[in-house]
Amino acid sequence: MDPYLQTARVTLRPFGADDADLLVELDSDPEVVRYLSGGAPTAPEVVRDQILPSVRAGYDRWGGRFGLFAADETASGEFLGWFCLRPERDGPLDHVELGYRLRRAAWGRGIATEVADALLTKAFTELDVRVVWGATMALNRGSQRVMEKVGMTVTQTLETPEDMLAVEGADLGGFQYEITRDQWKERGALPS
Numbered sequence: 001m002d003p004y005l006q007t008a009r010v011t012l013r014p015f016g017a018d019d020a021d022l023l024v025e026l027d028s029d030p031e032v033v034r035y036l037s038g039g040a041p042t043a044p045e046v047v048r049d050q051i052l053p054s055v056r057a058g059y060d061r062w063g064g065r066f067g068l069f070a071a072d073e074t075a076s077g078e079f080l081g082w083f084c085l086r087p088e089r090d091g092p093l094d095h096v097e098l099g100y101r102l103r104r105a106a107w108g109r110g111i112a113t114e115v116a117d118a119l120l121t122k123a124f125t126e127l128d129v130r131v132v133w134g135a136t137m138a139l140n141r142g143s144q145r146v147m148e149k150v151g152m153t154v155t156q157t158l159e160t161p162e163d164m165l166a167v168e169g170a171d172l173g174g175f176q177y178e179i180t181r182d183q184w185k186e187r188g189a190l191p192s
């Protein structure tokens, strides 16, 4: 299957039906899911029976234009985690969410910034997107820095959703970040 996106170091590709173990392992690291579930792993049967089928249904729903994609290191083929670029389920196709989740071994190498930047380019030059947004908890400084580095800015503060009230820092809420196509054009290329 053709890659969805390639950057200097990373290839994004659709998840296959046999990739459940990659997602199970990713979500089994308490540090990776610290600001998502409070550190609790996602049950393997939930990944197999709900999450992976839903991710794969998205490829059909959006004709491969949007979705949640596996990130592999191109040189080694090693699984790094995932990135998503997708509208809300029945939302407008020009208003899409950016998201990312990487294995701990991949952190701190500029991978999230590299791929997020390439996803913005794809969104605004190929996919007719008008706004890219992302949401993060107030304590998740790493996630915020990725969005700040690619030129996104805070547009609103968020209350923590009911199902995340047990997560560390839930009382501090979160932030929604956005960038419009016009802001992205004004931003220009990131310094290399």
Ligand SMILES: CC(C)(COP(=O)(O)OP(=O)(O)OC[C@H]1O[C@@H](n2cnc3c(N)ncnc32)[C@H](O)[C@@H]1OP(=O)(O)O)[C@@H](O)C(=O)NCCC(=O)NCCS
Residues within 6 Å of the ligand: 031, 032, 033, 035, 100, 101, 102, 103, 106, 107, 108, 109, 110, 111, 112, 113, 114, 135, 136, 137, 140, 141, 142, 143, 145, 146, 149
């Ligand atoms: C958030 C995440 C994707 C960042 O990935 P990454 O590849 O390590 O990020 P980068 O290397 O591109 O770093 C981007 C910037 O964030 C900073 N950063 C990364 N992690 C950080 C942390 N924990 N605290 C503070 N800053 C951090 C980096 O220093 C860099 O900024 P700088 O260039 O000014 O130094 C990764 O930590 C992750 O997968 N976390 C778990 C899942 C998650 O929280 N996803 C987001 C949910 S909203």
